[in-house]
Amino acid sequence: MKKLEAVRSHLEIAIGSCxxxxxxxxxxxxxxxxxxxxGNDPVWFFMVQxxxxxxxxxxxxxxxxxxxxxxxxxxxxxxxxFLFASLFLGELCHFYTLIPSWDSLxxxxxxxxxxxxxxxxxxxxxxxxxxxxxxxxxxxSFCVSIAIGGIWEIYEFMSDFVFHTNxxxxxxxxxxYLIGRSALMDTMADLIFGFLGxxxxxxxxxxxxKYKTRExxxxxxxxxxxxxxxxx
Numbered sequence: 001m002k003k004l005e006a007v008r009s010h011l012e013i014a015i016g017s018c019x020x021x022x023x024x025x026x027x028x029x030x031x032x033x034x035x036x037x038x039g040n041d042p043v044w045f046f047m048v049q050x051x052x053x054x055x056x057x058x059x060x061x062x063x064x065x066x067x068x069x070x071x072x073x074x075x076x077x078x079x080x081x082f083l084f085a086s087l088f089l090g091e092l093c094h095f096y097t098l099i100p101s102w103d104s105l106x107x108x109x110x111x112x113x114x115x116x117x118x119x120x121x122x123x124x125x126x127x128x129x130x131x132x133x134x135x136x137x138x139x140x141s142f143c144v145s146i147a148i149g150g151i152w153e154i155y156e157f158m159s160d161f162v163f164h165t166n167x168x169x170x171x172x173x174x175x176x177y178l179i180g181r182s183a184l185m186d187t188m189a190d191l192i193f194g195f196l197g198x199x200x201x202x203x204x205x206x207x208x209x210k211y212k213t214r215e216x217x218x219x220x221x222x223x224x225x226x227x228x229x230x231x232x
Contacts, residue, residue: 007073008073008077008080012057015084018053018084018088019087022049022050022053023054026043041165041166042164046091049087052087053083056087075116086106090103090106097173104189104190107149107189108193108196110149110194111193112197112200112201113197114194116201119138119201122137122141126140134206141201141202142198145197145198146195149190149191150191152190156168156187169186
């Protein structure tokens with residue numbers, strides 16, 4: 001546990017420094033080199049993305065003060081790595097453009113990660129005074145994960161509509177508008193991969209739950225055998 005806390009602390013500093021460096025870099029490009037666009041997105045959009053990364057690190061840091069909202073060190077480390085992979089590498093280092101499958105991989109990972117974050121928070125906030133029925137817990141965690149994925153797609157649509165960005169990849173690399181199914185591919189692929197990641201999370205949770213249950217049953221059998229032996 002202490003090692004994970006140390007890793008979490010180092011990740012916060014390292015990833016936060018990356019976002020600060022990104023803000024300084026894009027500010028210098030915008031104000032001194034007078035570069036207005038990178039690809040189809042304006043430079044100020046990358047500044048906002050880097051600032052968003054800093055806020056996304058700061059918010060869970062504040063939430064750690066409240067026990068009900070505090071994530072386990074392992075989940076929090078996974079969350080920080082996801083921020084690094086999505087906002088820093090994906091947006092600021094243009095991995096989404098350089099590696100076509102990067103976006104799908106991250107949406108798959110987000111579905112998996114969001115399921116376990118939702119499960120942990122629901123355990124603490126909703127089912128804190130009683131043991132939850134596993135079906136109820138899994139269903140609620142599934143719904144939360146899928147809902148957040150849908151909200152993210154709404155955010156991407158509104159960003160493209162209001163600020164003329166290309167988060168939904170409806171523009172080609174040449175700036176041409178995609179038509180029909182091609183224009184929907186990014187959004188639908190994001191939702192599908194998020195769904196598959198959530199399903200994988202449920203599968204892993206059920207496997208872990210079954211394994212722990214089996215261990216508990218075996219321990220009870222050993223205890224019963226020991227007590228029966230004492231009776232003789």
